[in-house]
Amino acid sequence: MSIKEEVEVLRNIPLFAKLEPAKLKLLAFTSERVTYENGQPLFQQGDPGDAAYIVMEGAADILINTPKGPVKVATLGKHQIIGEIAILCDVPRTATVTANQHTVTLKINKETFFRLVTEFPQMSVEIMRELARRLDKTNEQLRQAVTKAGS
Amino acid sequence: METNLHRYVWTHSRRETTFLILLTLVSLPIYYVTLDIPKNIFNQGILGKGVTFPKEVFGIPFEQVGYLFWLCFLFLLSVLINGGIKQYINTYKGRLGERLLRRLRYELVSRIMRFPLPHFRKVSSGELIPMITAEVEPLGGYMGDAFAQPLIQAGTLATIATFLFIQNWIMGIAAIIFFPLQGWIIPKMQRKVNQLGKERVRAMRKVSERIGEAVAGAQEIHAHGTATYERADFSDRLGKVFGIRFQIYIRKGQVKFLNNFLNQMAPLMFYSLGGYLVIQGDLTAGALAAALTAHKDMSAPWKELLDYYQQTADSKIKYEQVTEQFKPENMFEEALQAPISEPPKPLQGDVVANNLVVAEDGAVRLLDGVNLAIKAGEKVAVVGKVGGGKEALARALARLYLPSGGKLTFGGVDAMVLPEPTLGARVGYVAQDSYLFSASVRDNILYGLRQRLVNPREREAALEVERQRVLAESRRSGNLDLDSEADWVDLAVAGVDGPVELSARLVEVLRAVDLEEDVFQLGLRGAINPKQHPAIAARILEARKTLLQRLGEASGDATLRNLIEPFHPERYNTNATLAENLLFGTPIQPAFEVDKLAVNQAVLRVLGQVGLTEMLVKAGRGIAAEMVEIFADLPPxxxxxxxxxxxxxDDLPEFQAILARAAREGTPMLPEDRAKLMTLPFKIIQTRHRLDVLTDELKAKVLEARKALHGSDDPAVKAGVEFFDPDSYNAAATIQDNILFGKLAYGQAKASQRVGKLIEAIVNETNLRPTIVEVGLEFQVGIAGARLAAPQRTKVAIARCLIKRPDLLIVNEATAILDAQGQARTLEGVLKEGEGRTLVWVLHNPALAERFDRVLVVGEGRVLESGAASELQKSGTLFAELTATAA
Incomplete structure (x- = not known):
């Protein structure tokens, strides 16, 4: 897959949709393509957060360690972004992420990501939107859990 | 050391000096003849006075012309004999001077090795080095001259003066009348110059000391941004040196002027007085001519004599100034460092200190009456506050600090009578600041075994004769006459029988200090010469095959198979740069480094031949366009x-212009534009950069160019590159690259760790590991071990002690630089290795004290508490306090 194709993929991701093509190309060019096979971890819960990943192909499971062992909380697939929380908030990885099939990612390292966010305000807005959406989803899950526990 | 220079010279050159004096006395009459003959040539040969021709010489009658030539022949003969003797004397003096200089330097260096260790806090190498190298250099010439020169020159002068007096006493007086004046005034003026010379030496020493500091403190200068201050300081000091030197220059000029002036006064006297006498008929013209010649000859020895006088003052001062720096108090006795020829005997028995006192400069007491007895085989931990004397105790037990009072005994033997080589072989001492020499890891570890010359080196007869000559010369200068190239590694000290066992022992020691893995990694990145080690090269090629096979077998496991893209002569490697693909080999000469290929003429010729140039220009244009698009908006x-x-x-605007020019239709591109564009594609790696410029056609052409390059008979190419060959070992590449024979794939998660593991597994299976560790041991550690990490340096220093299986091992906070895990691992390794031996370990971290038989708490220069860690670990003890604060 060449840079041109990667730019096409990035353009379909809401987070980057409003960026101009030259910037998308810059993002693709300065990022590394990393391939994972089924079962290979992208990172472990507790690792320092050094990069965010965009899934170009395949999918990855998000696992959280609990006293009863790892629990799968979500599966992220094509065109979704993984691992941005740890680099945004500068906290250790909050979950373990493992490829559940042959998965190709675009690894954006922390510095590049921050640079893009600070230089292109449209990106920050998109990130806020994405985070708000996830918060909403988490709240929804919490509500359901509480209701379930109550009944 | 002798305080007086002349006495030093006399003591060490009695015979030579006497011979020189005798030789000089013999030479003077011959010199007289060379003065006398010209007069006869003039008077008898030319003017024919006082001779009747034919004159008979040895029964042969000579007419005037013949007689003139006979006299001239005699003159030639006497000149030759005189010159020959002079030449011989000069060579003899020169050699004598050089030998004395060598002796002096050797003594000074030997003395440095006998300095008490605390003295090194007061002197810097910046001071010592110039003293031994530059400052004593002029002494060499002077010491050869010390006794002979005044005699030779004064004798020559006296001979000439005698000659003049014999000719005519008035002439004699005229020649020497100004000497007393010169002899009085010139040295007077010279004295001031000498004083300035001393000041110059002192000022320059300070400058060198400060240069040494600027080098050692380079990091601090950068970190604190003080380069300006430092430069101001240097400017100041150099200004002082300048001032002194200029003063010297002016005064020297004055001396020279006065001296020349007075020298010219004598000829004036000759012309006036001598001329008058000739006119009056009291003197022959021949005698005047001879007197003039003779007087001309006087100026040289006179000047030499004055120079000698000046040099004497200068050299005496220099000698005193230098030697007084080499006489610190409490030096190690010379006898302690005497060479030994037998393997040192073990130190059996207890280590006992009785009222041991160590004082610095006779005042500050580092140890103030230590009493302790350590049983043979006991493991003792020493703890205490910083500055309380625990470090001093460690040094004193190794006899690195000489006791100023009390007694230290090893098994009842007074430590002060044990020769240093014996102690060095039987006692191990390692501290945080242990130094690594600029040599291989192996040599640094074996350094612990170099106390004596073990076996002479076998040489061819001719070389052996030469070596013996060199050693004999060493003896003449009072230098040690032991062959440093002989075998100095004492296997007996290491407790092994031969080189094979020594290698095994080295690995054991490396394991004990937790360094084997590091050395293995160094070995993987090292290289071997396949011509010298064909068997090893063959086994590495086996490992290469095994790796390839393993990758093939793992076809089901895509993660493994995709990790490496092997080099293949017929294929384009997508994980390598275009340059690497083109070269397909390891550059041996800088011109073939991958970033130089685009300007390498030999390579460019090949590119032209296969028709790749045009395609590279096109690819370059594509890359330039992409770069301009991606980066044009970014700030520079x-x-x-x-x-x-x-x-x-900086170059981006230029490439924008090139692209704009190229876009214009109908006009061909400028040659320089094409050359610029062509440089771009060489660094492209297909899988990493993912730019669409590497077409299949281009890649095919690169392979064609590769073939052409490999087939090239251009000598530059042949000498510049070692080409890859799947079936042969590449001498220019590392062992790891030889096993890998390919490129790590981009974009494979954790590729390098996984490949590292794979290689290690294969190396272990094929039993290559010990060989690679051997290669790692040859790694050059650099100056002071700078090419190793600090923990590795410490471990090498500990290994250096362990290799000699010391009867007493003293570890002075050496592991403080390691992390907690490393400290514990090294401690366990050393404890295991040191079973049955006495161990004293000054602990940085009192928590580790539990691993020892006994703990000594040291403070105020004394042993304050002693007992097992479990006993001391109760409230109220200093030990409990120390562990509490450390935790």
Whole structure:
């Protein structure tokens, strides 16, 4: 897959949709393509957060360690972004992420990501939107859990 | 050391000096003849006075012309004999001077090795080095001259003066009348110059000391931004040196002027007085001519004599100034460092200190009456506050600090009578600041075994004769006459029988200090010469095959198979740069480094031959266009330029212009534009950069060019590159690259760790590991071990002690630099290795004290508490306090 194709993929991701093509190309060019096979971890819960990943192909499971062992909380697939929380908030990885099939990612390292966010305000807005959406989803899950526990 | 220079010279050259004096006395009459003959040539040969021709010489009658030639022949003969003797005397003096200089330097260096260790806090190498190298250099010439020169020159002068007096006493007086004046006034003026010379030496010494500091403190200068201050300081000091030197220059000029003036006064006397006498008929013209010649000859020895006088003052001062720096108090006795020829005997028995006192400069007491007895085989931990004397105790037990009072005994033997080589072989001492020499890891460890010359080196007869000559010369200068190239590694000290066992022992020691893995990694990155080690090269090639096979077998496991893209002569490697693909080999000469290929004429010729040039220009144009699109908007100082771009921000506008020119239709591109564009594709790696410029056609052409390059008979290419060959070992590449024979794939998660593991597994299976560790042991550690990490340096220093299986091992906080895990691992390794031996370990971390038989708490220069860690670990003890504060 060449840079041109990667730019096409990035353009379909809401987070980057409003960026101009030259910037998308810059993002693709300065990022590394990393391939994972089924079962290979992208990172472990507790690792320092050094990069965010965009899934170009395949999918990855998000696992959280609990006293009863790892629990799968979500599966992220094509065109979704993984691992941005740890680099945004500068906290250790909050979950373990493992490829559940042959998965190709675009690894954006922390510095590049921050640079893009600070230089292109449209990106920050998109990130806020994405985070708000996830918060909403988490709240929804919490509500359901509480209701379930109550009944 | 002798305080007086002349006495020093006399003591060490009695015979030579006497011979020189005798030789000089013999030479003077011959010199007289060379003065006398010209007069006869003039008077008898030319003017024919006082001779009747034919004159008979040895029964042969000579007419006037014949007689003139006979006299001239005699003159030639006497000149030759005189010159020959002079030449011989000069060579003899020169050699004598050089030998004395060598002796002096050797003594000074030997003395440095006998300095008490605390003295090194007061002197810097910046002071000592110039003293031994530059400052004593002029002494060499002077010492050869010390006794002979005044005699030779004064004798010559006296001979000439005698000759003049014999000719005519008035002439004699005229020649020497100014000597007393010169002899009085010139030295007077010279004295001031000498004083300034001393000041210059002192000022320059300070400058060298400060240069030494600027080098050692380079990091601090950068960190604190004090370069300006330092430069101001240097400017100041150099200004002082300048001032002194200029003063010397002026005064020397004055001396020279006065001296020349007085020298010219004598001829004036000759012309006036001598001329008068000739006119009056009291003197022959021949005698005047001879007197003039003779007087001319006087100026040289006179000047030499004055120079000698000046040099004497200068050299005496220099000698005193230098030697007084080499006489610190409490030096190690010379006898302690005497060479030994037998393997040192073990130190059996207890280590006992009785009222041991160590004082610095006779005042500050580092140890103040230590009493302790350590049983043979006991493991003792020493703890205490910083500055309380625990470090001093460690040094004193190794006899690195000489006791100023009390007694230290090893098994009842007074430590002060044990020769240093014996102690060095039987006692191990390692501290945080242990130094690594600029040599291989192996040599640094075996350094612990170099106390004596073990076996002479076998040489061919001719070389052996030469070596013996060199050693004999060493003896003449009072230097040690032991062959440093002989075998100095004492296997007996290491407790092994031969080189094979020594290698095994080295590995054991490396394991004990937790360094084997590090050395293995160094070995993987090292190289071997396949011509010298064909068997090893063959086994590495086996490992290469095994790796390839393993990758093939793992076809089901895509993660493994995709990790490496092997080099294949017929294929384009997508994980390598275009340059690497083109070269397909390891550059031996800088011109073939991958970033130089685009300007390498030999390579460019090949590119032209296969028709690749045009395609590279086109690809370059594509890359330039992409770079301009991606990076044009970024500010010029953006770090992405250096990190990612093929074109620097400075060059970007130029490439924009080139692209604009190229876009114009109908006009061919300028040659310089094409050359610029062509440089771009060389660094492209297909899988990493993912730019669409590497077409299949281009890649095929690169392979064609590769073939052409390999088939080239251009000597530059042949000498510049070692080409890859799947079936042969590449001498220019590392062992790891030889096993890998390919490129790590981009974009494979954790590729390098996984490949590292794979290689290690294969190396272990094929039993290559010990060989690679051997290669790692040959790694050059650099100056002071700078090419190793600090923990590795410490471990090498500990290994250096362990290799000699010391009867007493003293570890002075050496592991403080390691992390907690490393400290514990090394401690366990050393404890295991040191079973049955006495161990004293000054602990940085009192928590580790539990691993020892006994703990000594040292403070105020004394042993304050002693007992097992479990006993001491109760409230109220100093030990409990120390562990509490450490935790």
């Amino acid at each position: 100082d953006h770090e992405f330029f250096t990190q990612f771009s093929f074109i620097s921000s």
